[in-house]
Every structure is written in C-alpha cells, then in structure tokens.
Amino acid sequence: MNPPLRLTRDGPLAILTLDSPPLNLFDLAMWEAWEAQLARLSDDPPRALLVRAQGRVVSAGVDVRVFADTDPADAESFWARQLRITQVLEALPCPTVFAAHSLTLTAAFELALACDLIVATGSARFGLVERKVAFTPAMGGTQRLAERAGPARARELVMTGDLYRGSELAAWGVVNALFEPAGFHKAAHAYAMRLATGPSVAHAATKRIVRAYLDGGVPAADEVLASTAAEVVRTEDHRAAVAAFLAEGPEHRTAYLGR
Structure with a gap:
C-alpha cells in the first residue's frame, strides 16, 4: 500500500505530495x-518546501x-496532537x-495557512466547512486566516462554511499568486524552486x-532585528x-549556496 504522503527532493527543494x-x-x-x-524535515531542513497534491482534488x-x-474524553489530547502538526510545519526555518x-x-x-506562501488556480475552491458537523477548525486555521485576512473575514468563512475561489482569496491577501490550471504544477514547482535556490539564511531571517512581529508587534521584531541582520551579514551568500x-x-546572477 502506498503511503498517503510522499516526501521527495529535487536538489535544494523538498516536496510533500498528498497521494491518498x-x-x-x-x-x-x-x-x-x-x-x-515533518519530523524528517525538522531534523534535516531543506532550503524550501513545496506542499502539493496528486489527483483531482487537493483534499x-x-x-x-x-x-x-x-x-469526547480524548478530544483535547487528540486535537492538540493535530495542532502540533500545524505548528511544526509553521516552525520550519525554510520558505514553505x-x-x-x-x-x-x-x-x-x-496546513496551507501554516505555510509562508499559498499559490493556487483562480478556480480552486477553499473552505473551512466544519460547521457541517457542528464543529470548529481545530488545526489552527481560524486564527491563521485571521492573521492573513482579518478577524471579520475569518469569522465569515468559518461561520458560513461557504467555499471561496482562489481568485477571491487572492483579493483578500490569503493566496499569494495565481497560476493557470494548464501547467499549474510546473509553475508552482518553479515558484518554490526560486525560493530554494535563493539566499537561505536571509529567508530564514x-x-x-x-514571527516576532506576529507574536509581539513592531517592538518585538525590532528587538531581534539587529542580531538577525548580523547573522545574515556573516553569510557567504551575502x-x-x-x-x-x-x-x-543589480541584475547580477549570483548562485546562492544557502550559507
């Protein structure tokens, strides 16, 4: 039986493919x-990660x-375990x-909302439809959607349970780039590979x-900025x-090494 999730590598780019x-x-x-x-990726981080899906639907x-x-007695520990998956993905030091x-x-x-960037077709449909089983998203989607699109949009999407197209979520700032359905996977791969071959330490910075800004606003980001910039200055790529x-x-073609 094939695994439902495959991890492959294309040089500096790791690729997770849903295939169930x-x-x-x-x-x-x-x-x-x-x-x-994700445990494997945390132990040996790539320079970028692409999450994609095989088949007619993503999921x-x-x-x-x-x-x-x-x-019900096990629900808290069960959903805490699933939320941890989101948190580990979000904590990877590379662009995702x-x-x-x-x-x-x-x-x-x-999980898409835990990634740094989301690319989609304009016709792709997204939804947090847990209301259909009288539930609420329990892997962190509500709060991460609120980060990207604001609390009113997060409440709207979750409470209505409606489906929203990629083009609409791009207008909200949730989807970062739209690609045509023909050649979508090739375009998404190229998009991720551009990040994987970029200045990896600067991307991690x-x-x-x-993250510091999201956790504590501008003062928290300012607190870590000087030391973070100094770390980047010491890299070969810089x-x-x-x-x-x-x-x-400015149009130089430096080949970055990721260090």
Missing part, C-alpha cells in the same frame, strides 16, 4: 504520515469517521509553499522577523551578492 486517492482525506494514517515526514478534508470515532490546484478543505486548508552587485549591477 480519490479524495486525499485526513484520517489517522494521513496525520501520522504528516508527523513522520476533501477530514474523514468524517474521525469525528464519529473520537471519544502550498500549491492548491483544486478543492482544498478543512485540515488541508489549515525574514521568517524570524515576521558577501558574494554584494561583490557581484558592485561588479555587475
């Missing part, structure tokens, strides 16, 4: 696969049998890109500064890029 046909549902096996693969969300089988070519519901959408800029101008 026909709907890429989140059941215990899928969650366990996410835990295992139809959580297998409803999970709700039927969960003992979620590519949504079609329907992306509940747990998959929540950007993530650290944004020194090489400065030298190339001075010699060749």
